[in-house]
Amino acid sequence: MEARRHVLSVTVENEPGVLSRVAGLFSGRGFNIESLNVGPTLEKGVSQMTITTTGDDFIIEQIVKQLRKLVMTIKVKDLTEVKSVEREMVLIKVNAEDSRRAEILRIVDIFRCKVVDVSQEELTIEVTGDQGKIKAIINMLQRFGIKDIARTGTVAMKRSMQD
Amino acid sequence: MELTGAQILLECLKREGVDVLFGFPGGAVIDIYDELPNHPLKHVLVRHEQGAIHAADGYARATGKAGVCLVTSGPGATNTVTGIATAYMDSIPVVIFTGQVPTPLIGNDAFQEVDIVGITRPCTKHNYLVKDVRDLAMTIRRAFYLARSGRPGPVLVDLPKDVQQAVTEFVYPNDEQIRMRSYNPTVKPNKRQLKKVVDLVRQAEKPVIYAGGGVISAEASEDLTWLAKRLNIPVTATLMGLGCFPADDPLWLGMLGMHGTYAANRAIQDSDLIMAVGARFDDRVTGKIAEFAPKAKLVHVDIDPTSIQKNVTVDVPIVAECGQALKGLRELVEKEGESLNNDEARIGWAKQTVDWELEHPLRYAPAKAGEPIKPQFVVEKIYELTKGEAIITTEVGQNQMWAAQFYGFTKPRTFITSGGLGTMGYGFPAAIGAQMAFPDKLVIDVAGDGSIQMNIQELATAVCHNLPVKIVILNNGYLGMVRQWQELFYERNYCATCMDAQPDFVRLAESYGAAGYRVEREEDVEVVLKEAFAVDKPAIVDVRVSKEENVYPMVPAGKSLTEMLLV
Ligand SMILES: Cc1ncc(C[n+]2csc(CCOP(=O)(O)OP(=O)(O)O)c2C)c(N)n1
Numbered sequence: 001m002e003a004r005r006h007v008l009s010v011t012v013e014n015e016p017g018v019l020s021r022v023a024g025l026f027s028g029r030g031f032n033i034e035s036l037n038v039g040p041t042l043e044k045g046v047s048q049m050t051i052t053t054t055g056d057d058f059i060i061e062q063i064v065k066q067l068r069k070l071v072m073t074i075k076v077k078d079l080t081e082v083k084s085v086e087r088e089m090v091l092i093k094v095n096a097e098d099s100r101r102a103e104i105l106r107i108v109d110i111f112r113c114k115v116v117d118v119s120q121e122e123l124t125i126e127v128t129g130d131q132g133k134i135k136a137i138i139n140m141l142q143r144f145g146i147k148d149i150a151r152t153g154t155v156a157m158k159r160s161m162q163d
Numbered sequence: 164m165e166l167t168g169a170q171i172l173l174e175c176l177k178r179e180g181v182d183v184l185f186g187f188p189g190g191a192v193i194d195i196y197d198e199l200p201n202h203p204l205k206h207v208l209v210r211h212e213q214g215a216i217h218a219a220d221g222y223a224r225a226t227g228k229a230g231v232c233l234v235t236s237g238p239g240a241t242n243t244v245t246g247i248a249t250a251y252m253d254s255i256p257v258v259i260f261t262g263q264v265p266t267p268l269i270g271n272d273a274f275q276e277v278d279i280v281g282i283t284r285p286c287t288k289h290n291y292l293v294k295d296v297r298d299l300a301m302t303i304r305r306a307f308y309l310a311r312s313g314r315p316g317p318v319l320v321d322l323p324k325d326v327q328q329a330v331t332e333f334v335y336p337n338d339e340q341i342r343m344r345s346y347n348p349t350v351k352p353n354k355r356q357l358k359k360v361v362d363l364v365r366q367a368e369k370p371v372i373y374a375g376g377g378v379i380s381a382e383a384s385e386d387l388t389w390l391a392k393r394l395n396i397p398v399t400a401t402l403m404g405l406g407c408f409p410a411d412d413p414l415w416l417g418m419l420g421m422h423g424t425y426a427a428n429r430a431i432q433d434s435d436l437i438m439a440v441g442a443r444f445d446d447r448v449t450g451k452i453a454e455f456a457p458k459a460k461l462v463h464v465d466i467d468p469t470s471i472q473k474n475v476t477v478d479v480p481i482v483a484e485c486g487q488a489l490k491g492l493r494e495l496v497e498k499e500g501e502s503l504n505n506d507e508a509r510i511g512w513a514k515q516t517v518d519w520e521l522e523h524p525l526r527y528a529p530a531k532a533g534e535p536i537k538p539q540f541v542v543e544k545i546y547e548l549t550k551g552e553a554i555i556t557t558e559v560g561q562n563q564m565w566a567a568q569f570y571g572f573t574k575p576r577t578f579i580t581s582g583g584l585g586t587m588g589y590g591f592p593a594a595i596g597a598q599m600a601f602p603d604k605l606v607i608d609v610a611g612d613g614s615i616q617m618n619i620q621e622l623a624t625a626v627c628h629n630l631p632v633k634i635v636i637l638n639n640g641y642l643g644m645v646r647q648w649q650e651l652f653y654e655r656n657y658c659a660t661c662m663d664a665q666p667d668f669v670r671l672a673e674s675y676g677a678a679g680y681r682v683e684r685e686e687d688v689e690v691v692l693k694e695a696f697a698v699d700k701p702a703i704v705d706v707r708v709s710k711e712e713n714v715y716p717m718v719p720a721g722k723s724l725t726e727m728l729l730v
Contacts, residue, residue, distance in 0.1 A: 012345070013343070013345050016292065017280065017281075017284065017290075017292075020281070020284065021284055024284055024285055028285050058472075061472065062469065062473065065468050065469040066469050068468070069467065069468070069469050071288065071289040071309060071343070071345065071346050072289075072345050072346075073345055074344060074345040
């Protein structure tokens with residue numbers, strides 16, 4: 001079976017220890033977490049986690065079942081199975097001597113991202129996008145010398161029905 | 164009514180129907196102990212917190228009720244971890260109350276502070292730190308609800324000292340209030356899936372029922388037995404499932420797996436339909452997974468969806484409480500009438516399994532005159548003398564396997580052993596728990612000389628509470644099971660398995676105020692066991708058995724069930 005990337009959306013009761021239970025489940029069973037993201041939902045006391053992980057069908061089935069088994073889990077959805085939107089926000093601090101600054105700004109423009117901090121030697125860029133876009137811009141900026149990078153990890157949501 | 168946290172705890176325990184509490188005090192629970200004399204609860208003071216948790220677990224296994232233990236913070240709490248993991252692996256309902264430093268000190272490395280909620284997260288079904296006395300009653304009720312419902316398991320409640328002292332209006336939450344929308348175990352089976360099972364049974368020529376501890380915890384033995392007999396299907400069980408089907412029935416194949424019978428393992432490997440009920444395809448059961456039951460369709464009934472499809476691919480998965488599923492099947496089978504077991508093939512199959520039993524029964528080479536006692540002989544004698552009416556607990560190792568093999572269990576909840584974790588030191592405190600629940604029953608811990616030394620201090624507990632538990636040590640002077648592996652797979656390099664410098668178990672027992680006996684000749688076994696069983700106090704029977712006896716049959720780890728080493 002082939003390992004694929006899956007994005008799981010997990011709704012949990014916002015009790016102390018939920019995050020460590022979820023993280024512990026992954027580490028204790030040897031599952032892989034690529035990113036894990038938590039935030040409140042509209043409903044009080046309920047949080048939403050977006051977990052990106054890789055595994056073959058068998059492993060993903062185990063992960064989903066084990067997540068459902070946690071006493072505080074309200075719902076688990078595998079967004080890979082449905083049409084969904086995915087976004088990640090990344091801050092990239094890149095070398096920017098005067099001679100290359102224009103070039104970098106052009107890339108920022110093409111990718112529709114924002115410069116959020118400037119100094120003599122560096123630019124800090126904020127990018128939001130799906131995995132493809134993030135990968136592409138990191139690639140483009142690599143040759144200038146990336147000094148630091150901070151990523152939020154993926155957040156995702158099922159698309160509204162269109163038909 | 165305004166009550167303190169400590170009072171609320173005891174009030175809740177009373178309403179949960181708890182009558183025994185196994186515990187050990189300390190500064191962080193002294194407020195609860197201060198209240199204890201005002202309540203009808205029996206408290207069993209153990210000598211080590213591991214004893215408390217195992218005793219609570221043994222009580223739970225013997226009765227089907229939740230076991231409860233109470234310990235102090237820090238070292239008291241950490242001493243229970245092995246017992247919590249033991250209960251977790253075997254899905255036993257226990258509720259553990261631990262004292263905690265006062266809430267303002269939490270996180271400050273205060274005296275006797277430990278993050279027990281963090282430590283036990285991976286080995287509890289759920290756990291709680293109560294920060295506000297107003298949440299206490301609700302938390303306790305939920306703890307019991309979680310421990311008992313769905314797939315049972317241990318739940319821990321950590322109680323800071325100031326919460327125990329704080330005062331609030333006591334309101335006992337009702338059933339509706341303790342429900343959680345995030346927790347809804349599926350207990351009812353899917354009807355269509357049950358029908359599929361009936362269809363498979365109709366087609367099957369070589370079916371086998373493979374039962375596990377889930378049958379016992381769901382009190383489903385009767386329905387299982389009915390179905391097996393009505394459909395003429397041979398039954399095997401895991402270590403945890405022993406007693407769920409009467410061992411004296413012709414359809415009984417014996418235990419399966421690593422130390423299972425030839426007939427059981429052979430039947431599994433040859434069968435065309437396996438109905439797994441409340442069992443989880445543990446590696447000690449399946450052997451090499453790729454070669455497990457190659458010809459069989461698999462039906463798997465389990466309350467825990469994560470157990471299904473975890474180790475093997477299942478044809479008909481049924482997520483349900485075993486009792487409900489078996490009842491559902493029973494109804495369908497009753498409706499179907501005779502059409503289900505008129506098959507000659509089926510009768511031939513049952514006969515075939517009996518032939519296998521006759522071909523390779525569980526056996527051992529009996530001791531010749533002057534030779535040391537055979538451990539299997541001792542277990543057979545215990546069975547003979549108790550007629551299968553005793554509650555047997557075990558330690559872990561060869562003693563455990565011989566007890567499983569040579570004692571004929573006919574009733575559920577009469578065999579109490581640490582299956583999933585294999586915890587040495589479990590059997591004796593568990594026996595104390597069982598004896599506490601059934602003061603009039605004969606409770607026997609079949610022990611090894613290694614394991615019994617892990618919680619021997621509980622002799623004081625047994626003596627103090629007049630619990631006439633019997634410990635029969637199959638004393639081979641070795642950590643026998645490990646020695647067996649060294650013999651078979653490590654060229655007899657008996658490194659660190661010889662138990663030199665043993666205590667004199669007879670005098671040890673006597674020094675605690677229990678009775679002690681030593682048996683060195685086979686002809687004395689019966690007389691001494693009789694005397695020990697009759698004496699009205701705890702007793703140790705130190706039986707010197709042949710030192711290098713091995714447990715057979717044996718499927719070496721990682722081999723397939725067909726590759727058994729026979730005697
Ligand atoms: C707490 C713990 N430590 C170590 C082991 C590993 N172990 C399994 S069986 C065994 C030997 C047990 O020896 P004994 O109690 O003398 O029983 P015997 O096998 O001789 O019957 C050991 C050390 C274990 N199961 N549990």
